[in-house]
Amino acid sequence: MKSIAELEKIQRESLTKVNIRRIKQGKNTIGSEESFNTEDGVRSHVLVCAGTGCTSSKSLEILKKLEKEIEKYNLKDEIKIVKTGCFGFCEAGPIIVVYPEGTFYSHIKVEDVEKITEEHLLNGNIVKDLLFKGSIKEDEIVPINEVDFYKKQKRMALRNCGLINPEDVKEYIALDGYKALAKALSEMTPEEVIEEVKNSGLRGRGGGGFPTGLKWGFTANAVDDEKYVACNADEGDPGAFMDRSILEGDPHSLIEAMAIAGYAVGAELGYVYVRAEYPIAVERLQIAIDQAREIELLGKNIFGTDFNFDMEIRLGAGAFVCGEETALINSIEGKRGMPRPRPPFPANKGIFNKPTLLNNVETYANVPEIILKGAEWFANIGTERSKGTKVFALGGKINNTGLLEVPMGTTLRDVIYEVGGGIPKNKDFKAVQTGGPSGGCIPSDYLDTAIDYDNLIELGSMMGSGGMIVMDEDNCMVDIARFFLDFTVEESCGKCTPCREGTKRMLELLDKITSGEGEMEDIDKLESLANTIKSSSLCGLGQTAPNPVLSTLKYFRHEYEAHVKEKTCPAGNCQDLLTYFITDGCKGCTLCAKACPVNAISGKTKTQHIINTEICIKCGACMEKCPFDAIIKK
Amino acid sequence: MDKSYLSDENFKKLDKLIQSNKERKGALMPVLHEAQHIFGCLSLEVQQRISEKMKIPLSEIYGVVTFYSQFTLQPKGKYTIGVCLGTACYVRGSQAIIDKISEITGVEVGKTSKDGKFTLEATRCIGACGLAPVISINDEVYGKLTPDDIPGILEKY
Numbered sequence: 001m002k003s004i005a006e007l008e009k010i011q012r013e014s015l016t017k018v019n020i021r022r023i024k025q026g027k028n029t030i031g032s033e034e035s036f037n038t039e040d041g042v043r044s045h046v047l048v049c050a051g052t053g054c055t056s057s058k059s060l061e062i063l064k065k066l067e068k069e070i071e072k073y074n075l076k077d078e079i080k081i082v083k084t085g086c087f088g089f090c091e092a093g094p095i096i097v098v099y100p101e102g103t104f105y106s107h108i109k110v111e112d113v114e115k116i117t118e119e120h121l122l123n124g125n126i127v128k129d130l131l132f133k134g135s136i137k138e139d140e141i142v143p144i145n146e147v148d149f150y151k152k153q154k155r156m157a158l159r160n161c162g163l164i165n166p167e168d169v170k171e172y173i174a175l176d177g178y179k180a181l182a183k184a185l186s187e188m189t190p191e192e193v194i195e196e197v198k199n200s201g202l203r204g205r206g207g208g209g210f211p212t213g214l215k216w217g218f219t220a221n222a223v224d225d226e227k228y229v230a231c232n233a234d235e236g237d238p239g240a241f242m243d244r245s246i247l248e249g250d251p252h253s254l255i256e257a258m259a260i261a262g263y264a265v266g267a268e269l270g271y272v273y274v275r276a277e278y279p280i281a282v283e284r285l286q287i288a289i290d291q292a293r294e295i296e297l298l299g300k301n302i303f304g305t306d307f308n309f310d311m312e313i314r315l316g317a318g319a320f321v322c323g324e325e326t327a328l329i330n331s332i333e334g335k336r337g338m339p340r341p342r343p344p345f346p347a348n349k350g351i352f353n354k355p356t357l358l359n360n361v362e363t364y365a366n367v368p369e370i371i372l373k374g375a376e377w378f379a380n381i382g383t384e385r386s387k388g389t390k391v392f393a394l395g396g397k398i399n400n401t402g403l404l405e406v407p408m409g410t411t412l413r414d415v416i417y418e419v420g421g422g423i424p425k426n427k428d429f430k431a432v433q434t435g436g437p438s439g440g441c442i443p444s445d446y447l448d449t450a451i452d453y454d455n456l457i458e459l460g461s462m463m464g465s466g467g468m469i470v471m472d473e474d475n476c477m478v479d480i481a482r483f484f485l486d487f488t489v490e491e492s493c494g495k496c497t498p499c500r501e502g503t504k505r506m507l508e509l510l511d512k513i514t515s516g517e518g519e520m521e522d523i524d525k526l527e528s529l530a531n532t533i534k535s536s537s538l539c540g541l542g543q544t545a546p547n548p549v550l551s552t553l554k555y556f557r558h559e560y561e562a563h564v565k566e567k568t569c570p571a572g573n574c575q576d577l578l579t580y581f582i583t584d585g586c587k588g589c590t591l592c593a594k595a596c597p598v599n600a601i602s603g604k605t606k607t608q609h610i611i612n613t614e615i616c617i618k619c620g621a622c623m624e625k626c627p628f629d630a631i632i633k634k
Numbered sequence: 635m636d637k638s639y640l641s642d643e644n645f646k647k648l649d650k651l652i653q654s655n656k657e658r659k660g661a662l663m664p665v666l667h668e669a670q671h672i673f674g675c676l677s678l679e680v681q682q683r684i685s686e687k688m689k690i691p692l693s694e695i696y697g698v699v700t701f702y703s704q705f706t707l708q709p710k711g712k713y714t715i716g717v718c719l720g721t722a723c724y725v726r727g728s729q730a731i732i733d734k735i736s737e738i739t740g741v742e743v744g745k746t747s748k749d750g751k752f753t754l755e756a757t758r759c760i761g762a763c764g765l766a767p768v769i770s771i772n773d774e775v776y777g778k779l780t781p782d783d784i785p786g787i788l789e790k791y
């Protein structure tokens with residue numbers, strides 16, 4: 001693209017393509033009233049989620065069926081089908097949203113498509129039984145953005161996810177896409193761009209929370225003939241998928257941001273390191289890169305300036321430690337993905353020993369908005385020391401599993417109960433785990449904590465990349481700590497001893513405790529080992545690996561002690577410490593006795609049966625079979 | 635073991651692949667990914683050829699291949715069953731799922747069945763946490779599972 005006028009022209013032409021979707025979203029920040037014109041004759045857009053979650057519950061088949069139906073009724077000129085990225089509300093998937101009404105259909109099956117086409121698209125009557133339950137409020141049908149899950153959110157990094165077709169650059173341009181790049185290249189010096197990012201207060205979303213503007217400044221100041229910008233899309237925290245959703249739902253925002261970063265620090269090539277487990281994300285990002293090249297938003301002399309920039313995708317190969325910045329750099333160079341000692345920092349010696357700027361996907365996704373709307377606008381959102389919003393992947397024992405984005409400073413309680421819809425089956429909340437394998441468990445006493453980088457660290461956890469796993473009374477905290485440690489033991493790269501050996505010893509101790517063999521001194525050993533590993537490991541993996549154990553020891557020490565002293569698991573989770581019982585709900589149907597592989601159950605027909613705990617191997621087969629729920633474990 | 639994947643045709647593809655990556659900096663990882671795609675695995679024979687053509691010591695290539703869990707030295711079964719042991723799935727009971735699959739197929743985690751039909755793997759989060767617990771069989775994903783669903787699913791294969 002040779003000029004900004006060209007971009008503006010495409011925007012004007014493309015706006016009509018997406019306006020039908022903008023009206024309800026209230027995204028009327030640009031253009032005059034008149035620019036809300038919609039495409040001639042098109043009266044409806046049907047958005048179908050094609051994120052990884054919905055795809056795996058057959059949304060692509062739904063899409064095909066929809067296309068067939070539209071064909072059948074000859075509606076092609078009136079109704080447009082749009083394949084989008086993740087809406088974030090994967091629990092409700094597969095999702096279909098119909099604009100301009102903003103009708104939110106959830107849990108759609110292929111068989112439902114006919115009904116939606118006939119009743120809604122053809123006759124204009126919303127199909128009430130297929131609506132997302134929460135979109136009926138006081139007998140009125142509300143649009144998707146007023147559903148509780150979305151209402152409390154502020155979507156900045158996810159601004160376009162689930163709203164545009166990620167495979168069409170024009171839809172991105174329609175919603176101000178590449179305007180920030182145009183502004184940076186035409187109105188700002190690289191120093192001004194960096195200053196803007198600094199003043200916004202943006203901090204790294206990949207885990208550490210390092211001030212982004214500072215990092216840009218360091219890389220800009222490094223002197224060398226070549227520099228690189230890189231994006232960390234390795235997203236290793238099991239349970240987090242915000243980066244994937246941005247790549248799948250709005251890949252151009254990353255491309256635009258990396259180009260801006262390239263301009264600011266003086267780099268002409270950007271590497272995106274994506275984990276190989278994300279095929280859809282890789283495919284969409286590649287499509288986006290190709291489209292950007294085609295209209296010369298990547299390449300030589302962008303917007304007719306002397307700035308050149310291009311991008312390349314590199315795939316990971318299933319090593320969590322490659323999310324660590326220096327390991328990632330080794331991996332891009334084609335080496336074993338082991339961390340390097342720092343300093344030198346990547347800003348001075350990064351990829352191929354050249355100064356390298358590395359940021360996380362979500363960090364980058366915020367940049368275009370900051371450049372376009374200004375640092376002050378961004379800094380007004382959030383808390384004193386954590387600005388903007390944060391995306392969380394809410395999972396575990398929670399009603400609304402999914403991705404959500406809230407302003408920094410929102411309380412844990414609001415996220416879990418307002419947006420997340422609380423805990424299923426009326427169970428009691430026990431703890432929330434943030435920060436993945438590097439983070440910790442936060443108990444109910446701290447539910448009113450305002451979420452920001454520093455508050456979470458103070459509680460012995462951390463922001464991490466934004467995984468948030470809710471646990472209820474049935475989750476054993478010792479077992480959860482064991483689970484995360486199991487993860488680190490497997491993912492430790494083995495370079496340094498405290499992490500390689502220390503985490504193994506910790507895991508052994510936890511195994512001993514959960515199997516009922518633990519002694520009180522094991523708990524002390526665990527604690528002192530944890531502190532040693534924390535202070536003596538080379539990289540962040542080892543330094544944070546003990547956090548799940550330390551935080552559960554801090555808040556749930558009584559559970560550890562119950563495992564050791566009373567040889568019981570209070571949550572009824574650790575198999576070795578459980579005993580199976582038959583209650584007086586037993587009708588004597590004998591199914592359990594037949595199911596038991598070791599004949600541990602005895603009793604006459606039509607009288608209550610008994611389990612001989614000496615023989616019982618705790619396989620649970622009886623419990624599965626019992627039609628009266630009369631078998632319990634405790 | 636069946637070595638038919640080491641065909642001349644595949645080696646020709648590999649040579650071409652390496653040729654087209656000549657100019658690329660840090661090309662080893664992308665080449666390994668593609669090579670695994672071509673051969674189905676990165677056995678020593680494959681690594682040897684990459685070593686010769688790219689002029690990288692075999693020891694270094696072996697080091698890289700064995701470091702990353704996605705690279706495999708042996709060909710996999712016809713169907714790879716991946717059971718997600720990510721946090722969300724674990725919390726919602728994926729261990730019971732994996733046990734059930736093991737029980738039915740007789741394959742241990744990380745192993746391939748004798749007839750080469752199934753490979754069973756415990757995977758990290760595959761990003762479908764909303765559907766926890768999930769398994770994947772090749773590219774097909776099954777979600778919201780209980781151990782009782784397993785026999786029905788395996789029957790399809």
Ligand SMILES: Cc1cc2nc3c(=O)[nH]c(=O)nc-3n(C[C@H](O)[C@H](O)[C@H](O)COP(=O)(O)O)c2cc1C
Pocket residue numbers: 203204205206207208209210212232233234235236237320321322323324325326358359360361363364465539540541
């Ligand atoms: C073991 C380990 C794993 C990490 N995994 C990731 C990851 O998956 N994604 C990510 O963006 N950052 C990850 N990080 C943080 C990166 O090292 C780095 O700080 C970050 O990518 C910088 O970008 P930011 O400043 O924009 O957050 C990880 C760090 C460690 C120690």
Ligand code: SF4
Pocket residue numbers: 321339491492493494495496497499500537538539540541542543
């Ligand atoms: S702390 Fe662990 S992961 Fe990090 S370098 Fe040491 S052994 Fe490797």
Ligand code: FES
Pocket residue numbers: 049050051052053054055085086087088089090091093094095
């Ligand atoms: S994948 Fe469809 S809502 Fe997340």
